[in-house]
Amino acid sequence: MRAPDSILPLRAERLGFSAGGVAILSDVSLTLAAGAPSIIIGPNGAGKSVLLRLLHGLLAPSAGRILWAGDAGRRQAMVFQRPVLLRRSVLANAVYPLRLAGVAAAEREPRARAALEMVGLAALAERPARRLSGGEQQRLALARAAALSPEVLFLDEPCASLDPTATRAVEDIVGTLAARGTKIVMTTHDLGQARRLAGEVLFLDRGRLQEQTPAATFFNTPATSGAAAFLRGELVW
Numbered sequence: 001m002r003a004p005d006s007i008l009p010l011r012a013e014r015l016g017f018s019a020g021g022v023a024i025l026s027d028v029s030l031t032l033a034a035g036a037p038s039i040i041i042g043p044n045g046a047g048k049s050v051l052l053r054l055l056h057g058l059l060a061p062s063a064g065r066i067l068w069a070g071d072a073g074r075r076q077a078m079v080f081q082r083p084v085l086l087r088r089s090v091l092a093n094a095v096y097p098l099r100l101a102g103v104a105a106a107e108r109e110p111r112a113r114a115a116l117e118m119v120g121l122a123a124l125a126e127r128p129a130r131r132l133s134g135g136e137q138q139r140l141a142l143a144r145a146a147a148l149s150p151e152v153l154f155l156d157e158p159c160a161s162l163d164p165t166a167t168r169a170v171e172d173i174v175g176t177l178a179a180r181g182t183k184i185v186m187t188t189h190d191l192g193q194a195r196r197l198a199g200e201v202l203f204l205d206r207g208r209l210q211e212q213t214p215a216a217t218f219f220n221t222p223a224t225s226g227a228a229a230f231l232r233g234e235l236v237w
């Protein structure tokens with residue numbers, strides 16, 4: 001089923017990515033539909049970030065193709081492990097992408113402030129963004145993306161360098177966005193986090209998609225021996 005005017009589902013057909021003659025992703029086919037978060041997990045170097053960058057359009061596939069159901073344009077966004085913030089205030093960082101997106105001037109600040117409120121940074125709006133803690137910076141990056149109301153939000157290891165409290169704050173924001181109807185597609189190293197957030201799990205191993213399975217099924221009865229070994233902690237991260 002597809003809502004009218006939706007950019008979902010997103011389909012990848014036999015996606016491949018090679019660099020310097022080395023295959024990094026091979027033959028990845030998947031469909032991402034609206035609904036609960038899709039969480040991509042797998043050992044170190046499996047190709048999780050590369051897959052996310054391909055889907056977002058930051059990398060061009062060496063093989064296969066990516067098909068959105070509508071004009072994805074600015075309706076999909078990505079937040080990276082280490083956000084790059086402007087050397088300006090928190091508020092200015094949240095306003096800037098709205099200006100780039102052509103949002104009417106009068107609407108920018110209210111939308112940016114609402115997004116800051118959502119991530120718990122409203123009180124820090126006038127602070128220099130680069131003075132924020134790592135967790136606050138990541139929350140600002142999420143606010144900046146959320147202000148654009150994307151239908152799909154790609155998150156690449158958003159909690160990689162955060163402590164448990166900051167991690168939970170980011171997870172709460174991800175949960176809020178998902179509940180509002182934003183499709184979250186996220187990579188993580190943290191199996192606990194995957195259990196907490198995932199509607200479905202995509203398990204990637206050595207550049208191949210081994211499973212795309214509803215989360216409860218994946219964690220209880222993974223279909224592949226590789227995923228079972230990974231869940232037992234037997235695959236190198």
Ligand SMILES: Nc1ncnc2c1ncn2[C@@H]1O[C@H](COP(=O)(O)OP(=O)(O)OP(=O)(O)O)[C@@H](O)[C@H]1O
Nearest residue numbers: 019020024042043044045046047048049050051237
């Ligand atoms: N643009 C690129 N050019 C060449 N090699 C790359 C490029 N991007 C990633 N790689 C290599 O591709 C492999 C997969 O990288 P990727 O970052 O997607 O893995 P990952 O699953 O996200 O790993 P990790 O869990 O360590 O973050 C790695 O061996 C990496 O060095």
